[in-house]
């Protein structure tokens with residue numbers, strides 16, 4: 067059985083699928099970590115959890131860059147012909163917005179940390195610089211921005227998931243299957 071590496075006309079290839087599900091898993095992790103940070107007591111534990119949250123968040127940003135690069139040279143499969151015009155528009159707009167948010171959420175987090183004076187930090191052998199000077203006012207602005215964008219990403223992702231399930235269970239097409247590994251396409 068050969069799994070196509072690149073997207074085909076009828077299915078996402080292995081690389082696109084890996085990017086998709088890896089980013090989904092990391093984003094889920096981020097929400098559970100944000101919740102743990104909220105519950106955490108004690109400065110040391112909080113700092114440890116926030117550092118892990120930043121490390122995984124920066125990994126999402128890196129994967130988003132690689133994913134978008136891969137996407138540029140890999141057209142996604144065509145949407146099923148049975149889809150109405152409004153459904154196509156909604157799917158395309160939703161996907162575009164999800165792409166924007168997987169950049170904007172980690173970037174706003176990075177700006178938030180930078181404004182808080184904690185922008186610079188280690189990521190394995192790499193040191194990432196703070197993006198802006200520390201400032202209490204900007205810390206507040208980017209903190210709120212990060213929160214609002216993260217919530218928007220969560221809401222949109224749930225709508226997107228429900229749309230995928232609707233395709234599978236109510237419309238009976240291959241839209242969900244073609245994002246699943248091991249499905250070869252017709």
Ligand code: HEM
Nearest residue numbers: 093096097100103120123124126171172175176179213216
């Ligand atoms: C996909 C990536 C990310 C997601 C989904 C995400 C999500 C969240 C959420 C839901 C919160 C809680 C919001 C609140 O109640 O204020 C939060 C807080 C935070 N995030 Fe992120 N984040 C991501 C990436 C990042 C990155 C890359 C950084 C920094 C480099 C970062 C830094 C922070 C900080 C400093 C907090 C505040 C923690 C605290 O309460 O002390 N985030 N994030």
Ligand code: HEM
Nearest residue numbers: 090093137142161164165168223226227230231241242245
């Ligand atoms: C944080 C969560 C998620 C994000 C950021 C996300 C993002 C995306 C993006 C950007 C695309 C378009 C792919 C492209 O054109 O390159 C896509 C496609 C897709 N996603 Fe997600 N997704 C998430 C969660 C989910 C979940 C939970 C499901 C499953 C139920 C799902 C199912 C799908 C399917 C089936 C497609 C293919 C749609 C098509 O064939 O046009 N996604 N996703």
